[in-house]
Amino acid sequence: MVVGDIATGTDVLVIGAGPGGYVAAIRAGQLGLDVTMVEKNAYGGTCLNYGCIPSKALISATDVAHNAANAEDMGIHADPVVDMQGMVAWKDGVVNQLTGGVEKLMKANGVNLMQGTAEFAGENTVRVAHGGEGQGSESIEFDSCIIATGSRPFEIPGFEFDGEHVLSSREALALDEIPEKLVVVGAGYIGMELSTVFAKLGTDVTIVEMLDDALPGYESDVARVVKKKAEALGIEFHFGEAAKEWRKEADGMTVVTENEDGETSEFNADKTLVAVGRQPVSDTLNLEAVGLEPDEKGFLQTDDQCRTDVGHIYAIGDVAGEPMLAHKASKEGHVAAEVIAGEPSALDYQAIPAAVFTDPEIGTVGMTQAEAEEAGFEPVVGKFPFMASGRALSTGHSDGFVRVVADEESGFILGGQIVGAEASELVAELALAIEMGATLEDLTATIHTHPTLAEAVMEAAANAKGEAIHTLNR
Amino acid sequence: MVFEFKLPDVGEGLTEAEIVSWLVSEGDTVTEDMPVAEAETDKAVVEIPSPVNGTVREILADAGEMVPVGNVIITFNVEGEDEPPIEAETETEPEKPAEAEKAASNGESSAKGGRVFAAPSARRLARELGVDITTVVGSGPSGRVTDQDVRAAAEGGKDGAQAAAEPTTEPEAEPASDTTESSGAQAAVSMQKPADREKTLAAPATRSLAEELGVDLNAVPEVEKREGQSFVTPEAVREYAAAQTEAKQADVASLAATSKEDERVPYRGIRRTIGKQMERSKYTAPHVTHHDEIDVTDLVAMRSDLKEEAENRGVKLSYMPFVMKAIVAGLKEFPYMNSMLDEEAEEIVLKKDYNIGVAVATDAGLMVPVVKGVDQKGMLQVSQEMNDLVGKARDRSIARSDMQGGTFTITNFGAIGGEYATPIINFPEVAILGLGAIKEKPRVVDGDIVPRHIMTISLSIDHRIIDGAIAAQFANTVKNYLENPALLLLE
Numbered sequence: 001m002v003v004g005d006i007a008t009g010t011d012v013l014v015i016g017a018g019p020g021g022y023v024a025a026i027r028a029g030q031l032g033l034d035v036t037m038v039e040k041n042a043y044g045g046t047c048l049n050y051g052c053i054p055s056k057a058l059i060s061a062t063d064v065a066h067n068a069a070n071a072e073d074m075g076i077h078a079d080p081v082v083d084m085q086g087m088v089a090w091k092d093g094v095v096n097q098l099t100g101g102v103e104k105l106m107k108a109n110g111v112n113l114m115q116g117t118a119e120f121a122g123e124n125t126v127r128v129a130h131g132g133e134g135q136g137s138e139s140i141e142f143d144s145c146i147i148a149t150g151s152r153p154f155e156i157p158g159f160e161f162d163g164e165h166v167l168s169s170r171e172a173l174a175l176d177e178i179p180e181k182l183v184v185v186g187a188g189y190i191g192m193e194l195s196t197v198f199a200k201l202g203t204d205v206t207i208v209e210m211l212d213d214a215l216p217g218y219e220s221d222v223a224r225v226v227k228k229k230a231e232a233l234g235i236e237f238h239f240g241e242a243a244k245e246w247r248k249e250a251d252g253m254t255v256v257t258e259n260e261d262g263e264t265s266e267f268n269a270d271k272t273l274v275a276v277g278r279q280p281v282s283d284t285l286n287l288e289a290v291g292l293e294p295d296e297k298g299f300l301q302t303d304d305q306c307r308t309d310v311g312h313i314y315a316i317g318d319v320a321g322e323p324m325l326a327h328k329a330s331k332e333g334h335v336a337a338e339v340i341a342g343e344p345s346a347l348d349y350q351a352i353p354a355a356v357f358t359d360p361e362i363g364t365v366g367m368t369q370a371e372a373e374e375a376g377f378e379p380v381v382g383k384f385p386f387m388a389s390g391r392a393l394s395t396g397h398s399d400g401f402v403r404v405v406a407d408e409e410s411g412f413i414l415g416g417q418i419v420g421a422e423a424s425e426l427v428a429e430l431a432l433a434i435e436m437g438a439t440l441e442d443l444t445a446t447i448h449t450h451p452t453l454a455e456a457v458m459e460a461a462a463n464a465k466g467e468a469i470h471t472l473n474r
Numbered sequence: 475m476v477f478e479f480k481l482p483d484v485g486e487g488l489t490e491a492e493i494v495s496w497l498v499s500e501g502d503t504v505t506e507d508m509p510v511a512e513a514e515t516d517k518a519v520v521e522i523p524s525p526v527n528g529t530v531r532e533i534l535a536d537a538g539e540m541v542p543v544g545n546v547i548i549t550f551n552v553e554g555e556d557e558p559p560i561e562a563e564t565e566t567e568p569e570k571p572a573e574a575e576k577a578a579s580n581g582e583s584s585a586k587g588g589r590v591f592a593a594p595s596a597r598r599l600a601r602e603l604g605v606d607i608t609t610v611v612g613s614g615p616s617g618r619v620t621d622q623d624v625r626a627a628a629e630g631g632k633d634g635a636q637a638a639a640e641p642t643t644e645p646e647a648e649p650a651s652d653t654t655e656s657s658g659a660q661a662a663v664s665m666q667k668p669a670d671r672e673k674t675l676a677a678p679a680t681r682s683l684a685e686e687l688g689v690d691l692n693a694v695p696e697v698e699k700r701e702g703q704s705f706v707t708p709e710a711v712r713e714y715a716a717a718q719t720e721a722k723q724a725d726v727a728s729l730a731a732t733s734k735e736d737e738r739v740p741y742r743g744i745r746r747t748i749g750k751q752m753e754r755s756k757y758t759a760p761h762v763t764h765h766d767e768i769d770v771t772d773l774v775a776m777r778s779d780l781k782e783e784a785e786n787r788g789v790k791l792s793y794m795p796f797v798m799k800a801i802v803a804g805l806k807e808f809p810y811m812n813s814m815l816d817e818e819a820e821e822i823v824l825k826k827d828y829n830i831g832v833a834v835a836t837d838a839g840l841m842v843p844v845v846k847g848v849d850q851k852g853m854l855q856v857s858q859e860m861n862d863l864v865g866k867a868r869d870r871s872i873a874r875s876d877m878q879g880g881t882f883t884i885t886n887f888g889a890i891g892g893e894y895a896t897p898i899i900n901f902p903e904v905a906i907l908g909l910g911a912i913k914e915k916p917r918v919v920d921g922d923i924v925p926r927h928i929m930t931i932s933l934s935i936d937h938r939i940i941d942g943a944i945a946a947q948f949a950n951t952v953k954n955y956l957e958n959p960a961l962l963l964l965e
Contacts, residue, residue: 344598344601344602344604345601346601348590348594348597348598348601349594350588350589350590375588375589410591410616410617411616412589412591412616414589435593435594436593436594437590437591437592437593437614437616437618437619439615439616442615
């Protein structure tokens with residue numbers, strides 16, 4: 001502590017105002033605790049500012065243009081003009097409205113907001129360095145601390161983000177003009193989502209992926225639907241190739257890739273988006289001061305109450321481990337705040353749903369058939385293709401399917417994989433089913449509105465029972 | 475050097491014991507094996523010997539306190555090098571947590587693959603009540619764990635996981651009984667007398683509200699008549715539920731209210747063991763009791779002939795050995811009467827030993843010494859062994875092993891008075907025979923009313939295993955032997 005520096009005291013210090021941190025701060029405030037929030041950049045974190053919200057805003061906007069331009073089958077002939085600056089301004093408006101809302105909510109719940117970068121100075125003290133010269137720093141003494149510092153995009157050697165040629169997802173979402181040619185390194189969900197956005201805006205997109213397929217981590221039949229559509233949008237895939245180096249050209253850049261055998265290929269582009277994953281932000285916190293050590297990947301280990309090895313310090317969200325999902329972070333924030341307030345709270349979800357906003361979307365929750373087998377269940381699987389859904393056909397989006405995985409003996413829903421229009425919404429029904437311990441019977445016996453895409457969930461459950469009406473049973 | 479002495483496992487399966495009294499004080503010198511305390515286990519009072527030579531440093535448990543096995547109850551100063559405190563390792567104690575954990579994870583838990591099939595609200599309730607939901611067996615659809623299962627587990631403590639497997643039938647808000655003593659309850663009852671109709675009209679929302687509040691719609695006072703039927707409103711249901719709750723609380727309050735004259739006796743030790751055992755038996759085995767009477771006139775004559783001879787041989791001959799022999803004859807004819815249900819393996823185990831327990835009322839409560847191998851012993855030997863064991867049970871010097879391994883139990887309620895009773899099976903046995911007193915009563919023999927010696931019997935069976943017909947046939951066999959005691963010579 002600096003001589004003469006008087007520390008501010010607080011019950012709970014939250015570091016990071018992302019979807020984990022701000023939820024924790026608000027909940028702790030609701031429970032009557034004195035809460036201080038330290039945020040380095042912008043309230044709302046990656047999700048609201050550089051991730052979920054801006055990307056989904058752009059995806060929705062480009063879908064409007066794309067769908068309008070590709071509706072000849074429906075008898076619509078249009079040639080939309082996209083004003084990229086206008087689109088980005090609209091997206092920024094959405095983001096600002098949300099981040100402003102988060103700030104207001106925190107204030108309304110009595111959270112003390114503080115701008116700056118926090119690092120530990122002792123077991124119960126952090127120093128917050130305020131941004132900018134002459135802004136100084138101050139100490140905060142806390143009883144409990146919630147680390148919610150999130151994650152940042154991985155860089156690969158030779159492809160340091162420069163904001164001009166080599167972009168992270170954050171910079172790609174802030175482009176104010178549409179690149180003509182874009183190389184995307186990584187065919188994971190971020191690479192695939194943004195490739196789809198730019199392909200729909202007319203960009204010539206090439207994806208370079210080190211592995212053999214797109215969307216690793218998803219079952220191949222699910223990934224196949226998305227890849228097929230991406231190829232139809234003109235996206236070019238190069239699997240088994242790693243980005244090696246790049247050089248500046250008069251008309252942009254050349255990206256050099258290398259395969260396993262050492263053979264190289266070259267791709268010309270205006271810009272390159274590197275989307276090879278994210279790493280936790282745990283290196284800026286001076287964790288040694290509290291005796292915490294992250295694991296080799298940089299994650300902080302926590303128990304089911306979000307507690308780290310140091311009892312009064314909690315970690316939530318991306319920094320506390322996979323999956324790096326905003327809704328997981330929020331849930332953890334909720335739990336950490338309640339635990340600190342002495343409530344009997346714990347992470348006891350049965351499954352975390354995940355969504356990918358590609359075209360079509362992917363929504364998954366719980367176990368795949370293989371995972372269910374591994375866990376000792378005898379799974380039964382039911383599937384329903386959107387091709388057989390009246391609502392899907394009437395929207396012009398009939399790619400994909402709903403798959404429900406259940407325990408054959410008891411009928412308990414164990415998981416589901418949905419690829420198709422609105423999969424991100426539809427998966428919520430399966431998540432609820434899993435959490436409630438619902439069975440196939442419960443799903444099939446629930447009347448679903450007609451005509452909707454949600455009927456596909458009911459039909460898939462019926463298929464698993466061998467009772468499907470609108471498809472042939474397995 | 476300080477020696478920490480943990481409460482050892484003084485008997486099999488024991489998890490805690492009550493320290494009845496300390497036989498030493500702090501500063502006393504003790505020698506190895508010298509008794510330092512008396513502890514009451516679930517079966518008997520045992521002395522706890524000192525494991526070392528030394529002096530008593532500190533006594534860490536009060537007399538009357540329940541102490542879990544493995545807790546340090548006393549420390550000794552022992553001569554020796556200045557070493558860190560050593561702990562007396564009990565043989566079973568360190569393994570226990572591991573075993574318990576294993577049992578939990580292998581048990582009929584609903585947590586396969588890390589999954590708990592229960593609604594989030596039930597999972598939260600489990601956390602609030604401190605219940606490990608993965609050990610709760612669900613009674614909901616397909617074995618889903620319900621709120622009620624969690625509550626049952628919380629109330630049942632360690633046994634809760636099992637108790638929860640049986641759906642609780644007790645409604646949450648019981649209609650208040652008319653016999654309730656407390657004034658509060660009476661007021662509630664007079665205000666809200668249960669209606670007990672057969673049919674009640676109500677809106678669906680009212681019905682679901684009633685279900686939610688655990689209220690029987692037919693008991694709710696009618697609000698108005700519609701189409702000639704009683705109709706009730708949600709308000710009436712709420713009012714009725716509130717009155718029931720109030721009545722229940724008044725009940726609890728009246729139970730809790732104690733005047734100065736009232737005495738509170740801890741429900742512990744042998745009393746609690748008997749209670750738990752009875753509860754388990756009663757709620758596990760569906761009891762059916764078969765009553766009959768036996769004309770033992772010939773047996774009375776035979777015993778009085780043999781009594782003197784037995785006394786010459788130093789044995790006090792009661793009727794009990796005859797009954798035991800007759801029972802063994804019956805058990806041999808009906809082997810399912812001499813069995814137990816292995817619920818886990820889903821097998822009925824037909825026992826080949828004939829170990830007959832005799833329930834004995836002692837000052838401390840009911841104990842059941844067991845005479846082993848009754849089929850292989852003569853009448854006098856059975857009689858002698860039984861007399862010895864009963865004596866030991868009465869003065870509480872009986873060994874645990876003498877109360878274990880029974881296959882069938884006799885309870886002699888007639889010794890004190892009474893004709894018929896409903897004996898509770900000595901679980902996991904499947905039957906118990908209760909004996910009434912032998913009394914001279916008028917009976918019709920060959921058309922004449924003559925005085926006869928009559929003994930009444932009450933045979934309770936576990937109806938899961940034994941059908942009523944088998945019980946009656948078994949009783950007939952026993953009856954036949956006791957009415958014609960000469961037949962016992964053939965056994």
